[in-house]
Amino acid sequence: MRKLTIVAIAMMMIVLTACSEGNKNGQGAANDNGKAAAQGQDAKAGEAGSDAKQEPVTLKVLRAGITVTETEFNAYLADAIKEKYPHITLEWVEAPEDVEIEPLITQGTVPDIIIASTTAATSDYERLDLVEDLTPYIEKYGVDLNRLKPVVLDTIKTYSPEGKLSVLPLSLNLPVLFYNKEIFDKFGVSYPKDDQSTWDEVIELGKQVTKQDGGVDFIGFDVNGPRNISTGLDLNILDPATGKSTLTSNPGWLKVFNVLKKSYEVPNYIGADGRYQYANDDDIFFNEQNLGMLAFNLAHLIGPLEELRQQGIELDWDFAPFPNFTENLGTNRSANVHALLVTKTSKHKDEAFQVIANVLSDEVQEKLARTGRIPTIQNEELEKLYGADIPVLQGKKIENIFKTEPRKVIKPHEFESDVRKFVDGAAKRIALEGIDVNTAIREAEDNVNKELQTLQTTR
Known part of the structure; x- marks a missing residue:
C-alpha cells in the first residue's frame, strides 16, 4: 500500500x-x-x-x-x-x-x-x-x-x-463494494444492486463475469479472505474472555468457510498458476482492470482511481453497499x-x-x-459533502457508502493476530487442495491450540 x-x-x-x-x-x-x-x-x-x-x-x-x-x-x-x-x-x-x-x-x-x-x-x-x-x-x-x-x-x-x-x-x-462497469457491460450482465447484497448473491453475480475472453482472465469477485467477512458475524478466532479457539464451537465459522469454498469453486476462478486471491492485489482493479467487484475499504482505492483520472484514464466504476450475511444485513464489518x-x-x-x-x-x-x-x-450534512473536492467521485453513488452501518467492535484476545495465519492457511487448502470445510476448520483449530501453548509460555 x-x-x-x-x-x-x-x-x-x-x-x-x-x-x-x-x-x-x-x-x-x-x-x-x-x-x-x-x-x-x-x-x-x-x-x-x-x-x-x-x-x-x-x-x-x-x-x-x-x-x-x-x-x-x-x-x-x-x-x-x-x-x-x-x-x-x-x-x-x-x-x-x-x-x-x-x-x-x-x-x-x-x-x-x-x-x-x-x-x-x-x-x-x-x-x-x-x-x-x-x-x-x-x-x-x-x-x-x-x-x-x-x-x-x-x-x-x-x-x-x-x-x-x-x-x-x-x-x-x-467498506464498500467497488465494481467495474465496463466488465459488466462487456458480458451484458446487470450491475450490483443499490441495496445491500449477501455474500452468496455477490458470488453468484460474479460468476456471470468470471470468464476467459480474448486471452484475458476476468475474475468476477474475490471474497478477499476469511477476515473480510468474519467480522460481519462478530467472529473472533479466540474467545476474548477465555482465550480458547472458537473455530469448531462457533457455527459462524462454518458459514464463513462455506462462502469461501463457494467462491473458489466458480468455474475459471482458480488461476492456472494456482492463484486464488485477487482482491489483496489492489492494482488488479485499477491497473489490470480485470476484477469485476472488490469489497474493500474506501481509503485504499480512492487515491489510485483519482490518479488514473489525472492521467486521462477514466475507469468506469461505481459503489454498491458492502455485503454481509443474511442475518446481519443493514450492517457491514466491525468499525x-x-x-x-x-x-x-x-x-x-x-x-x-x-x-x-x-x-x-x-x-x-x-x-x-x-x-x-x-x-x-x-452530522448528516457532512456525509452529503463526502468527496465533494475529489473529481473522480463526482457522479458516483455516494449514498451507497452510507446504506450500511459498521458493527460494534469486540475487543479481541491478545493472541488473536498471532493465530490468524492458521485460518488463512485453511482457506488456502480449501482453494488449492480441495479439502472439505470441516476438515480445514478442524486442522486449523489444532494448529491454533499448538500455537497457543507456545505463546502462553513465551510471553
Missing part, C-alpha cells in the same frame, strides 16, 4: 486548495449546535492554558501502519492549528506503513503524537507502555465526546484499557477507526492533546469529509 501514499499525496494537493476556499466562503456544513459546542470547547481550552507561557513548541507526529499522507497531515493537523495555537509547530515523521515502533524507543526518537489504527494504538502501543491516558485532558479542555458517532465512541472506549481512553479518532474507514494518540514520553502532552482534539472541530471534520475521509462526529 506504499504506492497509495504517493498517489494520495498527488490527489490531496489538488483538492485542499478548493476545500480551503470553500471554508473561507462560509460553506461549512456543521449545524449551529455543533458550532456552539466546538466554541465552548475552545473557550475552556483557552481558559485552561491562560496562565501558561505560550513558548514555541515543536511536536513530532508519526504515521504508523495506516495510510495517511503528509498532505493530509498538513490539512488536518499542522495547518489546522496554526491560527488557534500559533506557538505549536508540528513535524512530520515519515515512516513506511510496516514501521516497527520498538527501534524508535531504543533510539530515543519516540514522537509526541502517533497516527495509527485504534487496534494497534490500544494493543501494541499499550503493551509497550507508550500511550498516555487522555481522560484527564478531556476533562481539562472540555472536549465533548458525545459529539462523536456512537459507533466511533464505542470503538475507542472498547479498545482502551478499562477506566482509560487511549485515543481520539481521526476518521472512520468504511475501523483511524486514531491519534499522545505518547507518555512526550514533554508537551498538553499541547499534543490540543492538537489531536482540534481534529474534532467542525472545520476539520468538514475538510475530512470533502477530501475523502469519513467524519467521526454526528
Whole structure:
C-alpha cells in the first residue's frame, strides 16, 4: 500500500486548495449546535492554558501502519492549528506503513503524537507502555465526546484499557463494494444492486463475469479472505474472555468457510498458476482492470482511481453497499477507526492533546469529509459533502457508502493476530487442495491450540 501514499499525496494537493476556499466562503456544513459546542470547547481550552507561557513548541507526529499522507497531515493537523495555537509547530515523521515502533524507543526518537489504527494504538502501543491516558485532558479542555458517532465512541472506549481512553479518532474507514462497469457491460450482465447484497448473491453475480475472453482472465469477485467477512458475524478466532479457539464451537465459522469454498469453486476462478486471491492485489482493479467487484475499504482505492483520472484514464466504476450475511444485513464489518494518540514520553502532552482534539472541530471534520475521509462526529450534512473536492467521485453513488452501518467492535484476545495465519492457511487448502470445510476448520483449530501453548509460555 506504499504506492497509495504517493498517489494520495498527488490527489490531496489538488483538492485542499478548493476545500480551503470553500471554508473561507462560509460553506461549512456543521449545524449551529455543533458550532456552539466546538466554541465552548475552545473557550475552556483557552481558559485552561491562560496562565501558561505560550513558548514555541515543536511536536513530532508519526504515521504508523495506516495510510495517511503528509498532505493530509498538513490539512488536518499542522495547518489546522496554526491560527488557534500559533506557538505549536508540528513535524512530520515519515515512516513506511510496516514501521516497527520498538527501534524508535531504543533510539530515543519516540514522537509526541502517533497516527495509527485504534487496534494497534490500544494493543501494541499499550503493551509497550507508550500511550498516555487522555481522560484527564478531556476533562481539562472540555472536549465533548458525545459529539462523536456512537459507533466511533464505542470503538475507542472498547479498545482502551478499562477506566482509560487511549485515543481520539481521526476518521472512520468504511467498506464498500467497488465494481467495474465496463466488465459488466462487456458480458451484458446487470450491475450490483443499490441495496445491500449477501455474500452468496455477490458470488453468484460474479460468476456471470468470471470468464476467459480474448486471452484475458476476468475474475468476477474475490471474497478477499476469511477476515473480510468474519467480522460481519462478530467472529473472533479466540474467545476474548477465555482465550480458547472458537473455530469448531462457533457455527459462524462454518458459514464463513462455506462462502469461501463457494467462491473458489466458480468455474475459471482458480488461476492456472494456482492463484486464488485477487482482491489483496489492489492494482488488479485499477491497473489490470480485470476484477469485476472488490469489497474493500474506501481509503485504499480512492487515491489510485483519482490518479488514473489525472492521467486521462477514466475507469468506469461505481459503489454498491458492502455485503454481509443474511442475518446481519443493514450492517457491514466491525468499525475501523483511524486514531491519534499522545505518547507518555512526550514533554508537551498538553499541547499534543490540543492538537489531536482540534481534529474534532467542525472545520476539520468538514475538510475530512470533502477530501475523502469519513467524519467521526454526528452530522448528516457532512456525509452529503463526502468527496465533494475529489473529481473522480463526482457522479458516483455516494449514498451507497452510507446504506450500511459498521458493527460494534469486540475487543479481541491478545493472541488473536498471532493465530490468524492458521485460518488463512485453511482457506488456502480449501482453494488449492480441495479439502472439505470441516476438515480445514478442524486442522486449523489444532494448529491454533499448538500455537497457543507456545505463546502462553513465551510471553
